[in-house]
Each structure stands twice: as structure tokens, then as C-alpha cells.
Amino acid sequence: MYAQMVKSDVGQDDPARLAAFQARIDAGEKIEPKDWMPEGYRKTLIRQIGQHAHSEIVGQLPEGNWITRAPSLERKAILLAKVQDEAGHGRYLYCAAETLGVSRDALTEMLIDGRMKYSSIFNYPTLTWADMGAVGWLVDGAAIMNQVPLQRTSFGPYARAMIRVCKEESFHQRQGFDIMMKMAKGTAAQKKMAQDALNRFWFPSLMMFGPSDKDSVHSAQSMAWKIKMNTNDELRQKFVDQTVPQAAYLGLTVPDDTIAWNAAKGGYDFAEPDWSEFFDVLKGNGPCNSERIAARRKAWEDGAWVRAGMLAHAEKKKARKMAAE
Amino acid sequence: MASPLFEFLLRQGDNTLVLGHRLSEWCGHAPVLEEDIALANTALDLIGQTQLWLALAGEVEGAGRSADDLAYRRDVWDFRCLLLLEQPNGDFGQTLMRQYLFDAFQVENLAALACSSDARVAAVAAKSAMEARYHLDRSRETVIARGDGTAESHGRMQAALDLLWPFAGEMFQSDAVDQALAQAGVAPDPGTLRAAWDREVTETLEAAMLARPSGDFAHRGGKTGARHSEHLGHMLATMQFLPRAYPDAQW
Numbered sequence: 202m203y204a205q206m207v208k209s210d211v212g213q214d215d216p217a218r219l220a221a222f223q224a225r226i227d228a229g230e231k232i233e234p235k236d237w238m239p240e241g242y243r244k245t246l247i248r249q250i251g252q253h254a255h256s257e258i259v260g261q262l263p264e265g266n267w268i269t270r271a272p273s274l275e276r277k278a279i280l281l282a283k284v285q286d287e288a289g290h291g292r293y294l295y296c297a298a299e300t301l302g303v304s305r306d307a308l309t310e311m312l313i314d315g316r317m318k319y320s321s322i323f324n325y326p327t328l329t330w331a332d333m334g335a336v337g338w339l340v341d342g343a344a345i346m347n348q349v350p351l352q353r354t355s356f357g358p359y360a361r362a363m364i365r366v367c368k369e370e371s372f373h374q375r376q377g378f379d380i381m382m383k384m385a386k387g388t389a390a391q392k393k394m395a396q397d398a399l400n401r402f403w404f405p406s407l408m409m410f411g412p413s414d415k416d417s418v419h420s421a422q423s424m425a426w427k428i429k430m431n432t433n434d435e436l437r438q439k440f441v442d443q444t445v446p447q448a449a450y451l452g453l454t455v456p457d458d459t460i461a462w463n464a465a466k467g468g469y470d471f472a473e474p475d476w477s478e479f480f481d482v483l484k485g486n487g488p489c490n491s492e493r494i495a496a497r498r499k500a501w502e503d504g505a506w507v508r509a510g511m512l513a514h515a516e517k518k519k520a521r522k523m524a525a526e
Numbered sequence: 527m528a529s530p531l532f533e534f535l536l537r538q539g540d541n542t543l544v545l546g547h548r549l550s551e552w553c554g555h556a557p558v559l560e561e562d563i564a565l566a567n568t569a570l571d572l573i574g575q576t577q578l579w580l581a582l583a584g585e586v587e588g589a590g591r592s593a594d595d596l597a598y599r600r601d602v603w604d605f606r607c608l609l610l611l612e613q614p615n616g617d618f619g620q621t622l623m624r625q626y627l628f629d630a631f632q633v634e635n636l637a638a639l640a641c642s643s644d645a646r647v648a649a650v651a652a653k654s655a656m657e658a659r660y661h662l663d664r665s666r667e668t669v670i671a672r673g674d675g676t677a678e679s680h681g682r683m684q685a686a687l688d689l690l691w692p693f694a695g696e697m698f699q700s701d702a703v704d705q706a707l708a709q710a711g712v713a714p715d716p717g718t719l720r721a722a723w724d725r726e727v728t729e730t731l732e733a734a735m736l737a738r739p740s741g742d743f744a745h746r747g748g749k750t751g752a753r754h755s756e757h758l759g760h761m762l763a764t765m766q767f768l769p770r771a772y773p774d775a776q777w
Contacts, residue, residue, distance in 0.1 A: 261554035261562075268550045272768035272777040273594045274543075274580075277550070278573045284553050285566035292559050305559075330768055330777070380777075388775050496555065504557020506682060507618050510675025511558075517674060 203256035203320045203344055205411040206483070207249045207429075209422040210241035226427050231357040234300035242426055246356055247301050248317070249428060254294035255312045255319035257287045259493050263327040264336055272330060279376055280333060286369045293365055297358040313498045321479060322409050324487030325401070331384045331394035332402070337377015339399075339406040339444065345370050346440050347410070350430035359428070378447070385451040392452075399448065400456045404474040410437040412476055442468045530706040531644070532587050533606065534713055536596070537703075537749050539579030540607035542654075543597055544758070545628065546572030547765055548615055557618050564664060568625070571657040578650045585646075598769040602759050609748035610693035612758040616686065619679070622668045623686035629662035630726045631697045634719040643711035666730050673734025684736050695744020698723070 219239055225232065232238055261284050268284060271277035295305040311317040322340050327333065348370060351363045384395035410433040414420040423429035441460075448455050459472045481487065549569035556562035580593035591599075610628060615621045636658050639651030672679040698720045700708075707713040731738050747753030768777065 258554075258559070265554035268553055269547065269764050270767050272598070272775075274573055274577050274597055275594075276777055278570055278577075281550050281553060281566055281570055281573070285563055285570070288554070288559055288562045288566070292563070295559070383777060388772065390772055391775050500555045500557065504561075504618065506676065506678045507557035507561070507672065510672040510679025513675040513679070514671040 203253045204249045209419040210244040214239045226355045232355050233357045243301050246428055247298055247303050250294055250298040250359055251308045252318055254291050257291035259319040259323045261287050262493055262496055263323055266327050267333050283373050290366045293362040297362045300358045313501055321482040322405050324482050324489045325405050326489050329394045331398035334377050334380030334384055335398035335402040337373050338381050339402050341370050341374040341377055343406050343409045343440050346436045355427035381451055385453055396453050399453050403456050407437055407474045408479045438468050441471050445469050530703045532583055533703045534707050535579055535583035536606040539576050539583055540605050541611055542572040543576040544607040545611040551615055568661050575654045582646055598766045602754050603751055606749055606751050608696050609745050609755055612755055614757055619682040620686040622665055623690055626665035626669045627694050629665045630723050632658045633662050634722045638714035669730060670734040673736045687736055688739055691739040692743050692745050696746050696748055699746055
């Protein structure tokens with residue numbers, strides 16, 4: 202889940218229009234950019250899609266950290282292609298956000314100056330090659346839990362972006378699991394790396410879904426608008442139920458002694474992550490927050506002349522063409 | 527001494543390996559999202575080409591070394607890449623100027639290699655040639671757009687050209703390996719590719735409003751392995767870390 206704790210906005214719209222809008226959503230219709238929409242719906246979506254897009258772009262960094270150290274030519278190509286896909290996902294999502302009237306540049310500036318967030322998970326470091334497996338297996342796995350239902354979200358451009366993203370994400374998750382399998386069945390050192398990666402990424406992955414929102418007003422509004430499809434707890438439970446048997450298959454131990462099958466609820470009981478850590482990370486105090494933002498700022502600022510050069514050349518070309526005509 | 531064909535294949539594979547690695551360093555850090563994606567695309571093509579060239583090198587050598595063994599278990603003195611390609615990325619202008627100078631050479635090189643008397647070489651070259659032409663279209667366009675952009679982008683592209691120009695000449699230097707392969711019809715003598723490269727580069731620099739540096743001095747030592755730059759060792763230390771640190775592991 203790449204959008205966390207997105208606040209919904211409720212505007213001062215005409216009640217009759219609001220009711221008609223809600224009826225369209227309830228009937229399963231898609232809302233398209235040119236359709237009338239409540240200001241709150243627009244603002245909430247910009248926040249959510251923007252946060253999602255930023256997560257894809259910042260999410261390039263922890264995996265990008267290992268592209269130059271990938272252990273074989275094939276692994277290097279697979280990882281590079283994967284991180285490139287994330288840039289592509291960011292691009293689809295920025296395009297979807299642009300249909301709501303906010304430019305990619307404006308969103309980027311809001312990311313860099315801290316007005317917009319990205320998923321907490323990308324503020325954790327990737328320390329060994331096994332982390333490339335854990336990120337694919339756990340982080341992409343958790344993201345898919347959220348993104349699959351979002352393929353049915355009410356806003357057309359977002360739903361269509363999610364369809365493309367989901368196709369690639371499930372491929373990424375399999376790649377991640379494949380790395381984990383190689384590591385878990387490999388030498389003693391590799392197995393140790395794999396367990397260490399699971400230890401470090403387990404709870405941060407559970408945090409990706411956000412704290413329980415069963416009583417949240419924002420979530421209720423977003424769910425009525427169908428821009429949030431499930432509660433955070435539902436998705437977290439689904440993720441745990443899927444992942445615990447996979448860890449057992451790998452011969453790895455989930456770092457939670459309390460995990461036990463609960464036949465009554467048909468799912469695993471498990472320990473909550475340390476939510477104070479989650480809020481620290483959101484506030485900017487995660488292990489890598491400042492590095493991640495510094496990297497994005499550097500790319501943006503160092504690239505200013507490249508973007509300006511491109512625009513100036515396009516203008517000159519146009520002027521020359523007009524002069525020749 | 528290793529066979530000339532093996533040496534030649536290392537030169538091809540090390541060029542694509544080292545340049546592909548350099549481009550992959552940009553992933554997540556490029557000035558525009560579209561450029562990030564395009565640089566990764568080029569890097570992916572080059573890594574794919576590396577797998578083909580180095581696998582063939584291992585086959586020709588006949589000592590049981592795979593493409594990965596050659597990429598990850600040789601030290602600096604055994605690398606045969608051009609000095610140009612191991613130069614650090616610098617700013618985006620330097621990266622794209624390096625790419626352009628090489629692409630303009632590589633398109634000619636691969637077109638000639640596609641007619642090689644060695645069918646295996648011809649097959650790898652034919653596949654790579656299509657990719658190289660696309661790389662050249664992109665890097666040429668970038669050099670022109672930034673050269674003819676703002677005063678700052680123009681200044682940066684000129685500085686990149688001036689910095690990298692002394693490394694361009696090595697692409698056309700010919701030695702005993704090249705001569706043996708040229709005689710056997712396996713590969714062109716690189717000197718014969720210079721005229722076409724000069725035409726391409728002159729035209730592009732003109733369109734980009736960039737001044738061609740006057741000197742013809744050329745650094746040497748990369749393709750022969752006689753004297754690489756200091757940069758290559760650092761690249762290999764990063765690239766080869768895992769296979770070196772865990773020699774028994776499968777990944």
C-alpha cells in the first residue's frame with residue numbers, strides 16, 4: 202500500500218449534485234476527468250495518487266542501491282528492469298494526477314519540500330542482496346494487496362493506471378520470491394542474509410497498510426467514494442495469511458513469536474507493529490528519510506539545466522520552423 | 527598470448543559491460559522521468575549485448591569460463607574496454623556526450639561486424655546493431671537539443687565535449703589484434719571507421735552549435751589493457767563485490 206493515512210476533504214458542494222455523484226459511484230460508473238466531481242473527491246485523489254506516484258519514484262532508490270552490485274549479469278538486468286518499471290509506474294500515476302489539474306512538476310516540488318508524503322517503507326535501508334528478495338516478496342506483495350482492488354476504483358484514469366501497474370507488480374513479486382528462494386536454499390551465509398532481511402522488513406511491511414482505520418472518518422468517506430476499497434486491517438490480515446506459509450516454505454522464521462493459526466477467524470493471529478516507529482518515520486525520522494529526499498532533490502536540482510535546455514531548444518526549433526514557412 | 531579472436535570479443539563485451547554499468551548508475555537519479563527510463567533501456571540493451579559477447583568469448587577461449595565468470599572474476603588489467611567508457615558519469619551532459627561519441631562509432635562498428643566472416647560474431651552484431659542505431663538517434667538528439675538549448679546547457683555540453691574528446695581517438699587505434707582479425711575478415715580495422723564517424727560527428731556538432739575541439743591527441747591503454755584509468759578499479763570493486771566476497775554462492 203503506497204498511500205498511507207490519506208485525509209479526505211469534504212467540500213461545500215451542492216447536496217443534489219453530491220447525491221447524483223454518489224449515485225453514479227454506487228452504480229459502479231467510472232468518473233472521468235471532465236465529469237463534475239466534488240472538490241473533496243478531487244483533492245483527496247490528488248493527495249492519494251500523488252503519494253502513490255511519489256512512492257514509486259522514491260521506491261526506486263532502495264532497490265537502485267543494489268543495481269551496481271547485482272551478483273550476475275542476469276540479476277543485474279532483472280533488477281534494473283524492475284526499477285525501471287517503477288519509474289514507469291510513477292509516470293502513469295503522475296499522468297493520472299495531471300488529469301485532476303495538478304502538474305507533475307508541482308507534485309515533485311511538494312514531495313521535495315515535504316508537503317507531500319510517500320510510503321513509509323522506502324525509508325528503510327537495503328543492506329544486503331537478500332533485501333532485493335525481501336522487497337520484491339514482502340513490499341511488492343503488500344502493495345499488490347492494495348492495488349488489485351484499486352483496479353476497480355471509481356476514478357477512471359487511476360483504475361486504468363492500476364491495471365497496468367498490477368500486471369507488472371505480480372511479476373516483480375515472483376522475482377523477489379525467486380531471489381529469496383535462492384538465498385534461503387543457498388550457502389549458510391546466504392541463508393543468514395535471507396533471515397536477516399525478513400527480520401528487518403517484516404514489521405515495516407505490516408506498517409505499509411497504515412494503522413487500524415476501522416473508526417476513521419476519512420477512510421469511511423474514501424470508501425464511499427470507492428477510492429479506498431478495503432480497510433487497512435482487512436488488507437493486513439490478507440497479507441499475513443498469504444505470507445506466513447510462504448516463509449515456512451522458504452524455511453525462514455517470521456520474527457513474531459505470537460503468530461498462530463486462528464481457526465475461528467480463518468486467519469493468523471499476529472503482533473501489531475510498533476506504531477510509534479511508524480509515526481516517527483512519517484514525521485521524517487526513519488532511517489533513510491533525509492537521504493531519500495536529498496537524492497530526489499539532487500536529481501531535480503541538478504537536472505534543472507537539462508529540462509530548461511530541452512524547452513529552449515524546442516522553442517527555437519518552433520521559431521525557426523515558423524520563420525521558414 | 528590469448529587468441530586474437532578472444533581478445534577482440536573481450537573488447538566488445540567489456541565495452542558494453544562497462545558502459546551499461548555506468549548508465550545503470552543513473553537509475554532513479556536522472557533529471558526527467560522519461561530520461562531515467564530511457565537510460566535504463568539503453569543500459570539493459572548493453573547488458574544483454576554483454577551476455578552475448580562474453581559468452582562467445584568464453585566459448586572461444588575454451589577454458590570453461592561463463593559470461594559471468596568473465597564479468598565478475600577478472601581484475602582491471604584483464605579488462606579491454608575503451609578508456610572513454612570507464613570515465614565517470616559526471617553530469618547528464620557528460621553522460622550523454624560519452625554515449626553519443628561511442629554510439630556514432632558503434633553503429634559503424636556493428637554494421638561492419640554484421641558482415642563478419644565468423645557467423646557467430648555476425649549474429650551478435652546484427653542483433654546489437656538495431657539497438658545501437660536507436661541509441662545513436664537518442665544520444666544525437668540529446669546532444670543537439672542541449673547544445674542548442676540555453677546558455678548553460680550549451681556551456682555544459684561544450685565542456686563535456688572538451689573533456690571527453692581526448693578519449694575518442696582510442697576507438698580508431700589499431701593494433702596486432704585488429705590487424706589479424708581484419709585480415710581474416712572477422713572485424714574491420716577500426717581506423718577505417720573514422721571517416722564515417724567524422725562525418726556524423728561534424729554534422730551533429732554543427733547542429734548543436736558546439737565547437738569541435740582542435741587537438742587530435744588520443745589517450746590509449748584501455749582496449750589493450752596496458753593502462754586503464756583509476757576509475758575502472760572502483761567500478762569493479764562495486765560490481766564484483768558479491769561474487770568475490772561469496773565465491774561459493776549461487777545467486
